[in-house]
Amino acid sequence: MWSKLSRRHHLLLAGGVLALVLVLVAAWSLIGDTATARSTQVEPVSVAYAAPNEPQSVTVSRALFASSPSAVLVRDDAAPDVVTRGIEAAGTHHVPLLTVGPSSVEPVRRELERLGARTVAAVEPSSIPDVGVTVGDLQTVADQPAPVVDPTLVLVAERTDPDEVPTPAVEAAARVAAQEAAGTATAAGATGIVVSRPDPRASGQAIDFIKRHPSARVVGIGGEFGTTALLAANLDAARQAPELPGGGYTLFPGRRMVALYGSPGAPSLGPLGRQSLPATVARAQRLAASYQPFSKEKVIPAFEIIVTVASASPGPGNSYTNVIDPKEILPWVIEAGKSGIYVTLDLQPGRVDFLTQAKLFTALLKYPHVGLALDPEWRLKPNQVHLTQIGSVAAAEVNRVSDWLAALVRDNHLPQKLFVLHQFDSDMLANRDRISTAHPELQFMVHADGHGTPPVKMSTWNRLITGLSPDYAMGWKNFYTEDHPPFSPQQTMAVKPTPWFVSYQ
Structure with missing residues (x-):
């Protein structure tokens, strides 16, 4: 679960400072005429803050894609097999996977407009709310060239509502949403890793990546990662930290x-x-x-x-x-x-x-x-x-x-x-x-x-x-x-x- 500090950041940053912090995830260029966005001049460490009601997958898309002619949509309560097929399709075609539900129609609609997506597909098209674009099946996804990028790590924390009782169903839904966001990062050519808490030390896989690629770009998805300075400090600690007994760098739930x-x-x-x-x-x-x-x-x-x-x-x-x-x-x-x-x-x-x-x-x-x-x-x-x-x-x-x-x-x-x-x-x-x-x-x-x-x-x-x-x-x-x-x-x-x-x- 998040720390109190992280929750305060989340509530603060969802408000009036959003326009300022979004600058941290800008400055991208295109590969070819229709290719996925890639970094040119970006901060080595940044936090991509979410707009109100914005799914994590949309935040990732905005951080990593300057444009895309196509996108794959998955309903936010889709069955696990549907989610898996959506992630695979987005990765195969190198387009964003966007999660959508009744409360997130507008953020998804805005993201599709920003991307300039001309074709939108879903595993189950009939289940997708109206997002202003006709949704077809996966055969309509426009293929893009595979992106070629410098090492980029995208950290996605399992996000739950701090006011919601953390039942197994709520926690499972948070894990699925984070996996979908990580899938979008992978489709963009980055390495998307889900962490149990907003700290890179919560994942041995993330630590291994950071140690193997010390100069990699790192993006934390959502205000729960705090400020860029806090994320950078945690990354610095992760690069140098020895492992705990039993492995990893944070204590629970790893042991x-x-x-x-x-x-x-x-x-x-x-x-x-x-x-x-x-x-x-x-x-x-x-x-x-x-x-x-x-x-x-x-x-x-x-x-x-x-x-x-x-x-x-x-x-x-x-x-x-x-x-x-x-x-x-x-x-x-x-x-x-x-x-x-x-x-x-x-x-x-x-x-x-x-x-x-x-x-x-x-x-x-x-x-x-x-x-x-x-x-x-x-x-x-x-x-x-x-x-x-x-x-x-x-x-x-x-x-x-x-x-x-x-x-x-x-x-x-x-x-x-x-x-x-x-x-x-x-x-x-x-x-x-x-x-x-x-x-x-x-x-x-x-x-x-x-x-x-x-x-x-x-x-x-x-x-x-x-x-x-x-x-x-x-x-x-x-x-x-x-x-x-x-x-x-x-x-x-x-x-x-x-x-x-x-x-x-």
Whole structure:
């Protein structure tokens, strides 16, 4: 789903600034008398913003075709086989494929006029609304010469209405619409790639293209890609970013994670600290493998390492927290990286603020496979003590940490980083709706830490997901001794929405 930043861009750019930004996708010349438009003097990176009610395929056509004597139309609710045949026809004849429905007749009509299309065809001509041009069958498509162009990448995000409930049907329709737009890009001689979110790092295929063609032209289709500067920054990060465990450059939906929780050498804190490092690696790998039969996504092992531990005594500075030397954690981070294991560093800061503690582990967080978790249960106010009060954290403090962590990702050209917020009580994340998720560098997650009987755990889960922004992924915790009975891997994966991150304590 889009980030809040992306939605703001989408709403803003659909308005009065449209005329200005469309300049970014202009300046094309023709090959021959009737050939597909090709770039002459264009920006190496640009965003093609959509007009109101404009299908993505029309936005692509306007960006890549100066003119075309013909076009193929597909109704926006066409069956998959019809869509496939339309994409194939457009690609064979090198003409635009335009998606049309009752609400998009005018944008399609305007695009046909701009193209100067003299013949328009469809797989099912009778299903196409009146677009001002007679629609024939595919035999009427005018063939064009194959375009010869420099490498061009067109990124199309799966666009859904942010106000619409993201049901499977809605998400499937968004994927089809994006595939149609990518088909138009391919017909123009570009490489069209659909990404699950408006970030080139969301697709390993896109990253491979960018790395193989570092000087290629790149066009993001739609305002959800943000400004040209933002897209250019994401491309720069993608060119330099190492891959995550399991492949790719963004975390979800490309994988799920199953983690051992705890601290090295501290058996009482969780299963991670109950055996040696090599044995912990093997245990995490076995645990992740037990989930694979129940996930269509790749399941990778993970560590969630408590690196600052809540203390019952005041300790240095009256802080009620013990900081583990990052040098003691480093071997675990290095071995995890070698073994394809993702690591999340967990903070239990006592009376210290989260950002101060996070900065102590800057060197570890520069590793591409290391994320950060905040545990508000253990964030005390000045006069509180652990196990007497349940801690909490204000949205402003969380935002300061996410701002800093996102900058660390950008400055060090890292792949997307996991940013976890633990929660089992509503007061633990004060004013949760004020927490900003406007950092595509981070994958925000709410991790449900409730324990007890299955009904109690599900009650906690349902309470936490109520009103939660779709910008968050969900995490789940299983307790070996405090759940009665513990959930099996199959039962855990049957929870809805299915958690992307499962930890064991």
